[in-house]
Amino acid sequence: MNKTAILLVGHGSRNREGNKEILHFAAQWRERHPGWRIETCFIEHADVLLDEGLDRAAHAAHRVVTIPFILNAAGHVKMELPAAIERARARHPGVAFACARHLGMGRELFAVLRGQLDRLLRQLDMPDPHTTGVVLLGRGSSDAGANGEFAKMARWLFEDGDHELVDLAFTGVTWPRLETVVQRQARLGMTQICIVPVYLFTGVLMERIRAQVERLRRQYPQLAFALGTHFGFDEGIFALLDRRVDDHEAPEGGLLECDGCRYRLAAEAVHLHEHSPTHARHAPAHHEHDHGHAYARAHGHAHA
Secondary structure, three states: OOOEEEEEEEOOOOOHHHHHHHHHHHHHHHHHOOOOEEEEEEOOOOOOEHHHHHHHHHOOOOEEEEEEOOOOOOHHHHHHHHHHHHHHHHHOOOOEEEEOOOOOOOHHHHHHHHHHHHHHHHHOOOOOOOOEEEEEEEOOOOOHHHHHHHHHHHHHHHHHOOOOOEEEEEOOOOOOEHHHHHHHHHHOOOOEEEEEEOOOOOOHHHHHHHHHHHHHHHHOOOOEEEEOOOOOOOHHHHHHHHHHHHOOOOOOOOOOOOOOOHHHHHHHHOOOOOOOHHHHHHHHHHHHHHHHHHHHHHHOOOOO
8 A cells, every 4th residue: 555545535515614524534544544645635615626636646656546435426426537537647647546436325325324314213202113204315416327326225224124204305406305305204194204414524505404404393393303414424434435445456547437438528528417407307317328328339238
């Protein structure tokens, strides 16, 4: 690891406290692995962005392993990060750049969410799952695949427990929104609702969620609400990042499947990645379908 730099790439928040938390996380991660060189940067809303972060990591390194410190692989991970790495390769031809997977919606993240829900249930006076609805609340994306991965977590929580209702809601970009889901659960007889924000760190949206829930408490005085919080410092997140580093055995210069993908390059050229409700409803299906076929054509095989 002496000649390898690890670059932790956060999304970035307009709320400076959110960015500070990521820097604090990186400091704690360094303490756990004093032999690792860990750098940080952000995609937006921060002082050190992708290009500068990659340059810093490449300094005195033979290899840079970039880790998207992001839950879902939408446009930032599929387009902006690979494009930035391509630029870094041109600037630093003697350095090998590789990219680990983003955190993802897998079993590790599910265990973190399960723990969050268990803690919320203990806050309620009558934690009966049959009358306690669950809402997973995410950021929302214009990428249908990212929203689908998020929906998988809701299904897994339903399969794993006894709750009558486990729904998902989004703070923006796509639907449904939190107010609509709470209204539905109230009509279906839930007397308590656990809201689990699927966010790593604090930020503008976490503040907005707290304000939304206060309004909902006033609007539905007959309901008991339990609101979770961000979970970036959960032990499971540190363990997941450790595995991302330990298991990253891709050939030097390897990247995500979207690195060099014809679809990604074409999408960037026509600005296909849009953060708008209209795009979220109509474009993502086209995105996923075309991406698969473009990838197949580019790599000489078809979908199974």
